[in-house]
Amino acid sequence: MIESLKQTMPLRRDGFTFRQFFVAHDRCAMKVGTDGVLLGAWTPLGTARRVLDIGAGCGLIALMVAQRADPGVRIDAVELDPAAAGQAGENFAASPWSSRLRIFNGDILDFAPQATPGFSAQRGGKEDPGAGYGLIVSNPPYFPVGLATRSAERDKARYTATLTHRRLLDAARRLVARDGLLTLVLPTATGEEVIAMAQRGGWHLHYRTDVADRAGKPCHRVLLGFSPQAGELTYTTLALRAGDGAYSAAYRALTDGFYLSRPAG
Template sequence: MSSKKAVLRANGFTFKQFFVAHDRCAMKVGTDGVLLGAWAPVAGVTRVLDIGTGSGLIALMLAQRTGQTVSVDAVELDEQAAAQARENVQASPWRERIHIHQDDIRQWAKQCENRYNLIVSNPPYFTPGVECASPARAAARYTADLTHEILLQCAEELIAEDGFFCVILPATAGNALVEHALPRGWHLRSRTDISDNEMRPPNRVLLALSPQPGELLLDRMTIRGPDQRYSEAHCSLTRDFYLFR
């Protein structure tokens, strides 16, 4: 039995230390979210914010990767998704450290008094086009309600001086986000380009931006090797989460 089949259930996804139900969420558990949750830098963080948490996947991953004194806030606009994220958190070992907020991040950011060492987001990236099956799915997929400019503005209001803002995006959208961010005072500190295999160009990019300048780390990762098995780099990054890795 493949690892994918072994971890999938009808209504969610089983990881090594937690289960994520996602049947009431517009966007399901996927590779992008897992990569971001495993990749984002957590050394020295005390407060973490997940913007657009959906099922709570990335918030749960970051709670697993951090110590008991680290608090995780997760904001989700959709009521059904936020409710399911709360249920996932309550069923996890980190229910005391993760706090789900059902709100518009633009309004929430204005009221929040905390500053975060790490802000993460697996944001919408499609420009409005083909009609979606539901308004919730449209909000999760398209940038009409949460443009990357708005996302950057919210991160600016909430980031600590030494913090990192991390996203995963298609390569073209990621390049555009960096072009918007640099004139606003952000500095690109880490970038990992991701391709499906060695024969294909990168189609996803992991980005870490910070208000502080510093060394830029550049990397590239393939998901699968020539034999179509998951690459060693991918397995190493996600080993603490996927079953049978």
């Protein structure tokens, strides 16, 4: 029913229409893009019952997780920019999963100490394995501070000055369950730096997918999954397009169920 309705509805110009939901992003500094779609489609959900999206923007990744997750999974999202947080809230309310999604407007560094403690917290001298989020997702800012854009909101979304990767890892450490997972999407070079930083902070890399724009080209993005617990690494690669420029079968399979029209192969 949802899909048939989408096929008859005119496409709105203030956002992006997916198969089961619409994401308005005209009031957000950063728009719907490939990085967010990749992370939302790729992130392993496991058995998490509580999910947190850090730096939610328009709410794209939280909505994608809601579509993929079991009906009992609850998803919280934190966004610093008031305009983006407001729009994410509207997108959540208009989605089929409105009762399972919540948006908080504020700094994750302020949110973390107030939320349920994660694997690093101590209760009675022992870690509480039931505390924290089973899954934390984030498409974090990754540009170093440089030439300012025309928008202060876009600067906050793009640059690591407000939320450095170290602070992001520390905040996630306070919030993640002992057996939980933190997933990120980053440029490849930045990802290598974050891997080293995370491992020094007690995280273990469980998942890594190197992403190239085309088959045979150097990878430009990396999808990462960290856990507080040690475990084996699952490593894969993904090319978004084949050599002829058409979307690859692997990318089409990954994003199947989200795009209104499947990318042509």
